[in-house]
Amino acid sequence: MGAKKSKETSSHPKKSDPAELTQEEIQLLLQNTHFNQKQIEEWHSGFIKDCPKGKLDKKKFIDVYKQFYPHGKADKFCGHVFKTFDTDGSGEIDFVEFLIAISVTSQGDIKDKLRMAFNMYDIDKNGRIDKKEMEKIIEAIYDLLGEENRKGENSPPRRVLKIMAKLDKNNDGSLSPDEFINGCLNDEILRHLLAPNAC
Template sequence: MGNSRSSALSREVLQELRASTRYTEEELSRWYEGFQRQCPDGRIRCDEFERIYGNFFPNSEPQGYARHVFRSFDTNDDGTLDFREYIIALHLTSSGKTHLKLEWAFSLFDVDRNGEVSKSEVLEIITAIFKMIPEEERLQLPEDENSPQKRADKLWAYFNKGENDKIAEGEFIDGVMKNDAIMRLIQYEPKK
C-alpha cells in the first residue's frame, strides 16, 4: 500500500493508481500532497470521513450513509482509508465505468459482506440515503417512494423477490442496468 509516513507517493502505489483510474501522475501527486496535509498519518478515520462527507450535504443527515460508504471502501477492514483506498473511492463514485460503480453499489448494500443482499440490508441503506434527502425534496417524492420502507419494497418488487430472498451481485448489476427506476431508487442525486 505504500509508505504512508513518506512525504512522497510510492512509485508502486502511483503506478497502480494510474493503471486503475483515469488520473494522471500529476493529479495523483497533487491529491496526495493535499491528503497528507489533511491526514498527516496517511489515513482517514470514519469519523473524519463522515465530517467531510457532511460538508457536501449541509441540509440533511448524511452520516449514516457516509459510514456505509466508508465501510465499502475500507477494503482491508482496518477502520481507516489510506490514500489508495481514498483515490479508488473517488474514482469509482465520480468517474468509474457504470459496471464498476454497480459493483461498488452492491458492496455498499451488502452490509454484512456475505456476497448477497437481503431486504433488510436494502432497507438499511435506503434509510441512510433517505436521510440525505432534504425535507422539501422528500415532500415531492411519489407516494410509493416517500418513505424508506416504501422505497425498499418497490426496489425489492423490481427484483421480484420474497421477503426472505437474497440478491446476488450479478443479479443486482443486471437488474439495475436493465431498469433506470432501480438506479434512481438506490441513489440520491441532489437537485441543483
C-alpha cells in the same frame, strides 16, 4: 508480492512515513484508476494537506461528506460508504483506498459504479443484498437527502418491497450482484435512487 527488492528511495526503506507516496503505490494507482501520475501526485498533496498522517478516519470522512449534504444527516450513509472504501478493515482510509474509490465513483464505467454501490449495500459482505440490508440503506439515503415523508408508499419497508419485486428475478428474497446491476441498468428511477453517481 514478488521477492525482488526495489531500489529504496530516500530514507524510507519500508514506508515508515504513511504520508509518503511510494513508487509502488503510484504504479498500483496507475493500473487501477483513470488518473495519470501528475494527477495522482496532485490528489496526494491535497489528501496530505487534509490528513497529514496519511490516513482518513471515519469521523473526518463524515465531516467531509456532510459538506455535500448540509441539510441531511450523513452519518448512517457515510458509515456504509466508509466501510466500502476501507478495503482492509483498518478503520481508516489510506490514500490508495481513497483514490481508487474516487476513481470508480467519478470516472469508472457505469457497471463499476453499480458494483461499488452493491458492495456498499451488502452490509454483511455475503455477496447478497437482503430486505433488511436494503431497508437500512433506504433509511440512510432518506436521512442523507433530508426526506421527511416516510409514510405509505414512501416508507422504507414499502419502498424495499417494490425494489425487490423489480430486481429479485429468481424470487429468493435477496439480490445477487447481477440482479442489482442489471436491474439498475434497466430502471433509471432505481438507478437514480440507489446509485446516483452511476447516472
